[in-house]
Amino acid sequence: MDVRLQTSMVFHLDKCIGCHTCSIACKNVWTDREGAEYMWWNNVETKPGTGYPTAWEDQTKYKGGWESNGEKPGLKMGSKSSRLLNIFHNPDLPKLDDYYEPWTYEYENLFDAPEGADQPTARPVSMITGEYMEIEAGPNWDDDLSGSPVYAANDPNLDALTEEQREELFDIERLVFFYLPRICNHCLNPSCVASCPSGAIYKRGEDGVVLINQDKCRAWRMCVTACPYKKTFYNWSTGKSEKCILCFPRLETGQAPACFHSCVGRIRYLGGLLYDADKLVDSVNVPDGHLVDAHRDILLDPHDPEVRKGAMKNGIDERTLEAVERSPVYKFVKEWGLALPLHPEFRTLPMLFYVPPMLPVMANTEDGVYDTANDELFSPIEKSRLPLEFMASLFSAGNIDHVSLALKKQYAVRLFKRLETVGDIDAETVRVALEECGMDEAEAEAIYRLTSLPTMDERVVIPPSHREEALQMLNDDMWDEKGKAGLGSRNLPVRGS
């Protein structure tokens, strides 16, 4: 048993209001620079929808992630030697147009334009060439446009639905969408790391954050193709790849990452998970339908004395274990089975988990009459406006049991609290609903509390990484550097000619 610690995340989609505050917080802190304008390390997309970059989930086009023949996983983009053969031109590199060409507006013209008969305008200019451009698409062009057959109908996950289900989905009365906020998943089996010819990308042993060493990156751009979530980006100005760093400077000082901190809906949970690195390869060599179970199997119980012994052996401190015990992620993922990985079939073992959203039917049309009343308080999961197959395609590689259980549990918790607070439903109905998903009242109450009432300290439990010790080991004079460029890299990231 090789016990390692991963700082992991849960996004509770039922709480996401799609306000993009997370994206803006991240943009302001990290990617408001030349070459990074088009990057959204954190983005929020509408589902059904094509997302950012356009149709990123379609791996027949983008060639991201892993494939497994049941014995050994290999990169979908090809073997190691094919990486070197394609080094002069990567045939599967996404283009700028798959994201969008970044632009700004000629705001000065609004002030400086000479007096005339017309209102001055601020024409869009490209942030790459500085020339005027026609805007054809942007990073969130299909925001909220789930009813649009132009965008939503191209969602790759709709392949899992029957023709009839697809048509129904775009009926005006059933129109439905939800938001999917995405950051780097800091995977346990990252394909970006595996694809990097320079060995510049690495996973931190202590907390599992995946980072790109900017001094070692040689601009081969293989990681951009390899990441199935398209969360490594190529900076066209510095010639380096960049990605979400899980705000590690904030984590190391005990603060939540910027997107977590700014989340308005408080949908984001962060905490440590212990896993067995020895079982890692086996867990991605299973058929699609078993991937979620295999993923959960490698996660370890921090209360188990054997696990704690193994953790200590790998340098994980008692105080760190204490934080892992309180991890909200462990509860959502392992104890409750509520949170599921996004597209586990990419086989990277993503460590960002999603609680699938409940999308109950709120209205019916009968004989042409639009009726918002409903027989039951909440319509059952089977009648969910978004078919379970769609959710399963997103969160469990097609295994409907997992999404169904996660939704049923949320449903049962609602009934349970309704009985307690309002009392207008039958106690027997609640008992049956709880029993159906194998839940007792204590668990329902715990799920309710962590979903509805958690404080910041309950939502974000950062395992201490003790980086202060590493800082003290540096030869830098910290007091001398105070107020200057900082520790570590001293050069401005400007490329030589």
Added chain:
Amino acid sequence: MLNYFLFVVLPYMAFAIFVVVSIYRFVTNRFSYSSLSSQFLEGDELFYGSVPWHIGILGSLLGHVIGFLIPNQVLWFNSVPLRLYILEVTGLVFGLLALVGVVALFWRRVSTPKIRAVSSPMDYVVVVLLLVQVALGVFTALFYRWGSSWYAATLVPYLYSLFSFRPDLSLVVTMPLVVKLHIIGAFTILLVFPFSRLVHMFSIPITYLWRPYQVVKWNWDRERIRGQYTRDKTQIAGHK
């Protein structure tokens, strides 16, 4: 005097600067030690430039290096006319590939607005130098035939004379102008090498083939329990 400068001073200067600056740049500014890829901004034309260029120039360079390392064996190989023809045609094919590639790359760099936006002055210097150099090389191959033999017999001894610090100009001064320009071009490229994107030649990631897929870096010795040293401040002092 001019000949002495171009064929003795320039080579030594170029080589010295090449070695010293390449190392200096690697040590002080590793961040910049690569070629700025622009495939993300424009990928289609790049394919028709980059791929033939790299294949062509690698083949051509390899030919020059083989001629330099084993000139006698090359002369022996060329003693049978058919083998000479095969070698010459192979060289010419590589040269033409490189020429097609570099023309495409040059055209792409000057004609695509997005690429112009990310081009430094040195990028233009490099692409023009390479274009001229390859054109001169192909011209030589076409109009001063059997270069694989006469290169081994005359210019290789000249290069040897440089390497042994007994420069012998007599072997060069009688060469046609095109060949002389090709030699000057070669040393000029060597001169600008460490100041330009050409340094990416030193970052061929061959170790990728045998390294494991996943890279995990531990902050320090993973067996040592992190956190225990902050409890006893005296132990930290020892680390500094």
